[in-house]
Amino acid sequence: FPGASNTPQRRGVEPGLWWGVGPCGGPPWGMGLSGAVHEDLGRCGAGWGPRGVCRAPSPRRGPRAARGSAFQNKLVDRCERLQLQSAAIARHVDEVLPAKDQGRAATNAARELVIQRLIFVGNACENEEQRLLERVHTEEERAHQSILTQRVHWTEALQKLAALRTYLVDMITNLDDQDLVSTLQLIFETEVAEGILEPQESLKLNFNQTCVQSPLLHRLWASAVLCCSQEIHIDEKTISPHLSLLEDKKTLTFSPKKAKVDLDCPERFDHWPNALATAAFHSGVCTWKISVEKSCAYKLGVCYSSLPRKGSGNEARLGFNAASWVFSRYDKEFRFLHAGHPQAVELIKSPAEIGVLVDFAGGEVLFYDPDSGTILFSHRETFQEPLYPVFAVAHQSISLVQ
Numbered sequence: 001f002p003g004a005s006n007t008p009q010r011r012g013v014e015p016g017l018w019w020g021v022g023p024c025g026g027p028p029w030g031m032g033l034s035g036a037v038h039e040d041l042g043r044c045g046a047g048w049g050p051r052g053v054c055r056a057p058s059p060r061r062g063p064r065a066a067r068g069s070a071f072q073n074k075l076v077d078r079c080e081r082l083q084l085q086s087a088a089i090a091r092h093v094d095e096v097l098p099a100k101d102q103g104r105a106a107t108n109a110a111r112e113l114v115i116q117r118l119i120f121v122g123n124a125c126e127n128e129e130q131r132l133l134e135r136v137h138t139e140e141e142r143a144h145q146s147i148l149t150q151r152v153h154w155t156e157a158l159q160k161l162a163a164l165r166t167y168l169v170d171m172i173t174n175l176d177d178q179d180l181v182s183t184l185q186l187i188f189e190t191e192v193a194e195g196i197l198e199p200q201e202s203l204k205l206n207f208n209q210t211c212v213q214s215p216l217l218h219r220l221w222a223s224a225v226l227c228c229s230q231e232i233h234i235d236e237k238t239i240s241p242h243l244s245l246l247e248d249k250k251t252l253t254f255s256p257k258k259a260k261v262d263l264d265c266p267e268r269f270d271h272w273p274n275a276l277a278t279a280a281f282h283s284g285v286c287t288w289k290i291s292v293e294k295s296c297a298y299k300l301g302v303c304y305s306s307l308p309r310k311g312s313g314n315e316a317r318l319g320f321n322a323a324s325w326v327f328s329r330y331d332k333e334f335r336f337l338h339a340g341h342p343q344a345v346e347l348i349k350s351p352a353e354i355g356v357l358v359d360f361a362g363g364e365v366l367f368y369d370p371d372s373g374t375i376l377f378s379h380r381e382t383f384q385e386p387l388y389p390v391f392a393v394a395h396q397s398i399s400l401v402q
Contacts, residue, residue: 273394
């Protein structure tokens, strides 16, 4: 606006309007007099100010003047908001962004931290590798030396026995009965004294597999394998009538009342709240994860396809037969179950997820807490059949984590 300041002022009853008729009936603000003489100049005595604004006190304004004043006030409010917004943007550009740009040092520090930790882990792995390989070499040398010692001993024993046999044949040929009795007693005493006995199985001749056991390697290996867990699916034909599979096809929910299902289906568990996966694993390393945070009663693990499905006996009860290996929770008790022999598992807190890992080549089934990186339990077994992931829940629900 002509002659307006940077910060407009609100208009009320002050002299001079932006639009409308002046207090003395003069022309509107900004229009000027166009050289005409103000006929009321003598009457009001105030005259015209700059830009045609009347200096006289403003009488009651008309509707048009009031609307103009209200519109002006709205524009002033808008200008004030724009000024505040501009000030905020300027402050953000001048102060906040430079400070954030200086914060790039934190990015470099984070990058350096990642590199340092990976270098540390790499060094630790190299040291552990060297230590374990040295233990393997030492154990190999020990077992080999034991075999050589046994070989020398039994070679000498064979030579002695051959000499004794030759001597006995000569005795049988040349001695009478009385001389034979005394001679045989001496021979038997000689065999015992010289250690010429039947060979016995000795663990010292075997390579000790425990020499490669390493808590560090075990945890790192389990963590790495569980990062690539397989996608498995629950076989609906095996689901107990006490369980229901939600629409997501991942969640098993327990109900104390049996659902109306086909109990004659040979694959279905008809009593225990069990379910199997659709496919079995028979080689390599297999892993999967289950969310258990909602349940206080569940079993997770593996089983042979030969596990019975019918009846309430231990034959179909997970962990109470030779065909199943499971990690179990009941209230606050955690156990590993196999062949009816429970082994207590002491935990500080209940895991929200449990990873199951099966290593066929290593002959191991392992239960793992992905959140804390803790191995809950590990069991070694030589598996003779393909293994099915198996689940049981007797409180609320558990879910597959894909």
